Amino acid sequence: MSGKSANLYARIEPDVKEQAERILSALGVPASNAINMFYKQIIIQRGLPFAVKLPADRPPMIDALSAEELDAEINKGYSDMLEGRTEPAKKVFDEIRSDNGL
Secondary structure, eight states: OOSOOOOOOOOOOHHHHHHHHHHHHHHTOOHHHHHHHHHHHHHHHTSOSSOOSOOTTSOOOGGGSOHHHHHHHHHHHHHHHHTTOOOOHHHHHHHHHHHTTO
């Protein structure tokens, strides 16, 4: 590595920055080192070092569904409810908050 360095200025959501820096701190990795590692992986991989795609299990965008597809999604949800494959909203939101350190 050369003795020189370059500055990088980027805008990032404050809560994303805070959460990431909290994790990096626990790992003992300064943010500048993490960014440098990320850039090196971009070079090694000749692209982003992770897949950039929508997850297969992502809920569909409601405005992109036809009337038949929307009806099918509503029926799936109704069937899940009848068969007990649901979680109370409070439990789900509590888990989301605890996973995000909120």
